[in-house]
Amino acid sequence: MNWNWDVAKDFLPDLLDGLVITLEATALGSVLAFALGLVWAMAFRSPSRFVRWPVSAVVEFIRNTPLLVQLFFFFYVLPTWDIKFSALTTGVIALGLHYSTYTAEVYRAGIDGVPVGQWEAATALSLSRGRTWLAVILPQAIRRVVPALGNYVIAMLKDSPMLALIGVVDMLQTARAEGSSSFNYIEPFTMVGIAFIVIAYPASLLMRALERRLGH
Amino acid sequence: MTAGLWENWLLPGVWITIQLTLYSAAFATVVAFGIGLVRNSPLWIVRFLSGFYVEIFRGTSALVLMFWLAFVMPLAFQWQLFPMWAAVLALGLTYGAYGSEIVRGAVASVAPAQQEAAIALSFSPAQRMRRVILPQAIPEMIPPFNNLLIELLKGTALVSAVMVPDITFSAQLSRLATGESAEIYSLILVMYFVLAFVLTRLMRLLERRAKAGIGQFPEKRGPLVTRKLSPSKESAQSSNLITGGGVQ
Numbered sequence: 001m002n003w004n005w006d007v008a009k010d011f012l013p014d015l016l017d018g019l020v021i022t023l024e025a026t027a028l029g030s031v032l033a034f035a036l037g038l039v040w041a042m043a044f045r046s047p048s049r050f051v052r053w054p055v056s057a058v059v060e061f062i063r064n065t066p067l068l069v070q071l072f073f074f075f076y077v078l079p080t081w082d083i084k085f086s087a088l089t090t091g092v093i094a095l096g097l098h099y100s101t102y103t104a105e106v107y108r109a110g111i112d113g114v115p116v117g118q119w120e121a122a123t124a125l126s127l128s129r130g131r132t133w134l135a136v137i138l139p140q141a142i143r144r145v146v147p148a149l150g151n152y153v154i155a156m157l158k159d160s161p162m163l164a165l166i167g168v169v170d171m172l173q174t175a176r177a178e179g180s181s182s183f184n185y186i187e188p189f190t191m192v193g194i195a196f197i198v199i200a201y202p203a204s205l206l207m208r209a210l211e212r213r214l215g216h
Numbered sequence: 217m218t219a220g221l222w223e224n225w226l227l228p229g230v231w232i233t234i235q236l237t238l239y240s241a242a243f244a245t246v247v248a249f250g251i252g253l254v255r256n257s258p259l260w261i262v263r264f265l266s267g268f269y270v271e272i273f274r275g276t277s278a279l280v281l282m283f284w285l286a287f288v289m290p291l292a293f294q295w296q297l298f299p300m301w302a303a304v305l306a307l308g309l310t311y312g313a314y315g316s317e318i319v320r321g322a323v324a325s326v327a328p329a330q331q332e333a334a335i336a337l338s339f340s341p342a343q344r345m346r347r348v349i350l351p352q353a354i355p356e357m358i359p360p361f362n363n364l365l366i367e368l369l370k371g372t373a374l375v376s377a378v379m380v381p382d383i384t385f386s387a388q389l390s391r392l393a394t395g396e397s398a399e400i401y402s403l404i405l406v407m408y409f410v411l412a413f414v415l416t417r418l419m420r421l422l423e424r425r426a427k428a429g430i431g432q433f434p435e436k437r438g439p440l441v442t443r444k445l446s447p448s449k450e451s452a453q454s455s456n457l458i459t460g461g462g463v464q
Binding site for chain 1: 377384
């Protein structure tokens, strides 16, 4: 083991630049995943099977195929259809879409957990469909699944290095660039690995604490 | 798509992906049982080391670990693995760490009276585990292991980044050769989905047999790959993909 602290010190600013991009991709991806997942979950409950079945099939397909391949699909196929995004935007879309299929299941579980009486009460009070969802069902459904959603944010963080493979300059990409320009592989890659643990571990402890607070 | 690409890259790529999945799953199972069963060891050093292992390997990203094994290991320790074995090692260690929490959770969920009854019958600790605890715990592990297996299958796509010629790697080559991105990527997405579907069917068969062994039936489920879970199980499943937790 020949660890060189000078290399580590030189690489640190690059790592922090990469960290900003990694966090940005994770945050934007989470927003997309939370929003899309809710759309899927509500579509699962649609009265029309022409909505339910196609949405279930698409969600099932996206969930059970690799994120990396979906990333390549968006990155290489969309430009041929004249839809052009930056690498980071493409990455955020792929990450958000992939994890929306996980959050959809989480929302669905939360919605299924709301007692039937709540739906019936909303009907009895002749609330509109929109009011029933927004004022009665979702506040109760989402509360109990917040920890699960948070867990998927952390899972997303750990999948975000895949974006380096389409050229997004996140933490992993800064390490690859450092390696190919100076042949210093040991320090950059080790530091990136440690950085993920340093972020993910406290975040997951936070989620555990939240889970206990919300009383599971 | 030409016949040459099919014969020389894509079909062998499918075979490499299947091999990777099987080897990594076998290795991960060994790690999961090894670590999962000693997490509650009476020796604090064993508990500490196994806990440390689980937190480290669940905390870091599988892709970063793969790069680390492929690029740092040869330089730092003068120990270079074949890309294929580096990939199996990375996947096995990562998913083994996830799996160890499933093993621990399932063992903990066996009714305490079973353990006590085995002690009252003066079974040795090994007999207790082998004859009483595991036969009841294993059927409980199969559904979460199925999820993990699908995650592992999806994870094998990462090995294309360290030059293992799996499906994704072959697709990259085919894209460079023909430029038919849409067709190639759609095709391999379908291939991955078919593999996931087949693995799920096999795991359900295994679950049926394991449950029949202790006189239970698996719950009825639709034809989908994904299971419909309750809020608390959804939460357990999601926390199983990250660190610092454990199956409730």
